Structures are given as C-alpha cells and as structure tokens.
Amino acid sequence: MITGSKLKAPEGFKGLTKDVEYYFLASDGKANRARLVFFDEKGTTASLLTFSRPEFDLALTNGDLVECGSDPTPPWLKGISGTSVDQLEKDRVRPTKSYDEMVNNRYLAIANLVENSEDILSSDRPESVINAHADQLSPKQVGARLRFWFFTYLVFGRSKWALMPKFDRCGKGKRVQAADGKILGRPPKSGLKSRFPATPEMQASIINGFIKYNDKTKSDAEIFGDVLVGEFGCVPLTTSKGKKKFYQPEGKPFPTKGQYDYYLGQVISTKAYRKARRGPSGARAKSGFIGSFSHDLVNVNQLVEFDGYNPKGKISGLLEGSAMDSACVVRGVCGLSGAVVALGFSENKENMEAYRMALFSMAIRKVKFASLFGLTIREEEWPTYGLPQNIVFDRGPGSTMGVPIRSEAVARGEMMSWLSRLELTPTHSGQSKATVESSHPRTKSDNDQPTHFHSSLNFVEMSKRHILQAIYDNHASDAEGKMTPEMLEGGFSPTPHNIYKFYSDLGYDAGTEVSFDYAVREFLTPHPAHIKRSGVYFYGRKYNSSKLIDTEVFDRIALNGQISVTAYVMTMCVRHIWIELEGVLYELDFVKPASVHPSSVDISLSDLQVLNENRLRGKAQLREEQPAILQDRNAQFLHATGKAWDSGTRRLGRPAKGGAAERDAADQKRLMGKGHD
Incomplete structure (x- = not known):
C-alpha cells in the first residue's frame, strides 16, 4: 500500500464513518502505529486517525478496511486533472496574483513541517505539534488550515500543486523561487544588496560545482571558493578597508556560504556528504554501527538503489544487421525487499536517458510500461509502482538527477518534489550499492580463446528480453536473508516478489503515486x-x-x-x-x-x-535526378516520333467543331474499329 491509497470501512468500525474515503498516510515501525487521514467533501479540513499496527494489519487481513485504489490528484481538484497548469494560467482573465504565488505561500507555511514530517507523524500528538507551529508563524496561521495543507501535501504526491486553491479554472504562472525577485530568509548583516536570491539556476550550479570540485584533501572553504570561481566566475577583491571578499565582474548572481550549505543539504544527505568529504574510512570513524543494508528500512520503496551494467555480447544493427555494442541496462532495486522496481535502457553506454526511463518505469504501472514495448504482462507479475522517498546513485550520469534537467524546467523552477534525498556514493566504494550490484545478471567466463556472441536481436528486442528477465529475477531469486519470522509463518517462498508483496499488502509502502501525465512530462x-x-x-x-x-x-x-x-x-x-x-x-x-x-x-x-536521414537524403537525390530523367524522357519521345514532347501551338478559345473536325473523328473511329477487327 502506498501513500495516498484510499480505504473504505464498514459502518461502525473503530469510529470510522461508512462510505467515506480515508487515505493511508504513514506507518511508524518504531512506535508500531499507522496513520490515516480524512478530508471533508469540500476540501477544507483534514482529520488524523491513529491505529496500532496489529489492529491495522488485522483490519486489512479480515477485510474490515478495504483498499479501493489511489489517485495523486485531490478530489476537490478533479476538474483540472490531466491539464497542464501552464495552460490553465493562460486562460485566466486579469489575475491579480498568480497561482504560483498562492501555492508557494502555502508551501512556505508548511516547509518546516514537511522537512520534519517523519518525526511529527511518529510523535504522540501530531496535530498539537502542527498547531504549535501555526502559532509561531508570522503572520500567525489557523491550525486547522495548516493541518489541511500539511496532510494534503503528504498524501497527494508530495507536490506543491496539491495545495492549489479550489477555483473552477485553476492554473499557475511562471514558477519563481522568490516572489517579485525578493530575497527569502533573514536579512544579512552586511545589507540587502550583498547577496542574491537562490534561483533554480544558482541551485543547479551549486550542486554541479560541488560534484566537480569536491576533494577530500581540501577544506570546505577551499571547495566553496573553487565553486565560486569555477562555476560563477567570481574573483577575490580587497576592499578599501583591507577586507577580502568575492565579487562577480559582470554583476551576475552568486551564492553566499549559507545558501551554498543549505542547498547542498537539501539534495545530498548528511551521510553521503560526510563520505564524500572524509572518504569511507574517515566517515566510518565518525559513525556508529551501521548494520546490514536493510537494517534501518521499514517500508518498501523507502530507499531504491540505481546502477547500470552492460550485458556481454553484441546485438544486430537495424539496417545492416552488423554486430553492435549491447544496450546499457539501468536497474532500480528496492532496498528492503530486493525486488527490481525500475528498468531503463540506453544505447552503448550509461547515460541520463537510461536513468530517466528507469524513473518513468517506476512511476507508472508495469503493465503499461511493458505495453509500450509491445509486451503483454499481468498486473500480478510485476506489481511494483510508485516513486521512492530516497534514491541512491553513483557518480555517473545519474548524479545530477536532483537538478532541473531541461532548460524549460529550470525556467519554471521545477525540481523533483517527490524526492526527499538524493544520495551519491563515494568513489572507490564497491559496496555502496550492494543490493543493486548483487542483482545484476551474471555471465560465466573462461580462460579459453576470446570469442564474442553476435545476437540476432536489435535494441528494442533486447529491451523486451531484459523486461522479462527482471520479472524472472523478482520471482526466482533467493532472498532468504530478508525473510522475517512473520514471513516464515506465512509459508511463502523467499523471493523478492513475495517479500515486496507481503510488505506492500500490510501498508509498509513508502512509494508516492503520481499521475501518468506527470511521469511523461517529468521523465x-x-x-x-x-x-x-x-x-x-x-x-x-x-x-x-x-x-x-x-x-x-x-x-x-x-x-x-x-x-x-x-x-x-x-x-x-x-x-x-x-x-x-x-x-x-x-x-x-x-x-x-x-x-x-x-x-x-x-x-x-x-x-x-x-x-529519417536516409529519407531526407533520398528526397535530395530525387530532386537532383528529376531534371535529367525528364530530359531523357523527352529525348526518347523525339527519337520515336520525330517530334518534341511539347510540340504544337496554343490557340485562343475552344476547338472548332466544323466539317474538318467531323471527318477527322470519322477517320479515327474507322481506323480504331479496323484495328479491333
């Protein structure tokens, strides 16, 4: 069960109203509780309900609570489902305030709550924590309204656009980080003009700069200076008072140290940052017992590891059938169950396209994903779907996934709102993604004379093969080490598929469902x-x-x-x-x-x-050949008849129908009739 799943309860069950939709919000493995939330029909209030895990699991098992689907769109926004908000904003007439400003204001009010959502939902009285936060805001917010925004954001895809006001023609304008170019946050001591707003472009440059200039032999200050110089074009300057500071010769924006640290912390986890800065041994010295790779995981889709590999063998080219390098396969593996939940492909080598396709496959149901390749599978064969809260990439093409990818996405300020943490594995760390590394198919090798296998499959046919291979691995791999006593009591075989289904059916699923349209536009x-x-x-x-x-x-x-x-x-x-x-x-x-x-x-x-290149080349060749072909046709006609192709005269008016014309017609009829005899 993923966040946002709708539940129905019979009349009188634990105080739940019959025929009212409840939404599964979270499960707390430490406190052994499950949280449900109920929204009123008008979409104005939200109420939180708490169950013990045994009661909740028993209610699901006995059918007292019935899952009846899920939808990433709030019921009160159904009227605009499937339509881009850019188009809806264009349809507005003389707006005084953009939808983006409205939504941003609501999200800023709950931003701290979202950041600490796990601790809040694990507390004994979450609503009291939210009410206390509402009193501390300036201007002060109504507790019920803030609870509604907070629960709506968590349930419906962790997207700020779930916070849109309930208008008939909802939409959004240009997405910006700060309204009217103002700088968010506490005013700096050195004056308002001493820093710039942290635009999406600046955030992307911060992340790219850290990845490029990170060196564990340098201090944090040295790396920050390298980023300012290398990414933002800054130079050091000595002021009239003898102080050293950075400035940008062209007047372009650049971040402060606080902005740099903040946005690094938003994208890269503390653990990954510590390993990247200190190295594996230095990070280990500062940490306690880590345990097994799935030791701290409670839910499936809580953490997914991604990695790419190149299958051995050659595939056939489309036109000539020659031997070509095989496709690169990127797999995403659930850290708790070991099931393959994502699959992406690219030609020749690992690239960003493969990672984006893998995220696309994870966001949608696998029956739909397989059908896009012409494969027909059943829902129960590969039931995994939903975007994870935490993902682990190595320092390959996927390392920039947390940064806006397309220029138009940068202009709109789009980030991956469903993603809590992007963890980058440190270099020279072979076991940083052990779960996904161990799931790759193995090819036997020997010490005989080198050979190569030339497959008769092309790229798409090879992709179909790897889709079926992923399904096979989920159903046939031995995952005995991940079995719990409760699973052993169930008596099912120790496969990643069965383990994933066991957790998901009980509600231990941290996946975030998004609409198919969102997945297409995003990935x-x-x-x-x-x-x-x-x-x-x-x-x-x-x-x-x-x-x-x-x-x-x-x-x-x-x-x-x-x-x-x-x-x-x-x-x-x-x-x-x-x-x-x-x-x-x-x-x-x-x-x-x-x-x-x-x-x-x-x-x-x-x-x-x-x-397409061959088609265009053929059309160009035809344009060059057409004049010569026409002249050759005319020459052949002249040789056969002694007359030019277009010989004759053009006269005004219609042809005369006098006696000469009648005699010519009679002669032609007589000759044609004689020829038939």
Missing part, C-alpha cells in the same frame, strides 16, 4: 514534432490517435500547413509518442501501412533518426 525526453493535415509527423514517421482526431485539430490545418508541437519520447522504443496540445497530453500510436513488416514498429529513437 521522458522532449523532441520537436509537427501536426499536418494527414497526421502527426515525428522524424518522418506518422502517428495518430482517435482522441487527437476528436479534437478536430486536423480540420484547422490548411492543406499545406502544419502546427509545431512538443513530443515526449521514450528513446529506446518509439512505438508510441506523447504530444501536448492546448495543455492536454495525447498518446499517439505509429500508423503502420499494411505493406510494412510488423517488426519495423519496434525501433529506437536513434534508429528512427537514421531512417
């Missing part, structure tokens, strides 16, 4: 596409869907006109694409002519780009 790669009168064209390939046709967009396009749109693509398989039209996403299928071989449907984006 898939945007590319340009064009809507023409006959369909949507993406690198020369035609796509369409019945829902897009129903919008009558094709009727609005002139005969030779087109509309430029953004297409979201899963790079390893372009069987489907998604386009955004007037704020709504549409899933499109490849339009396959009857004469095309079925295998041509499943190709990667790079293969499609190669085919």
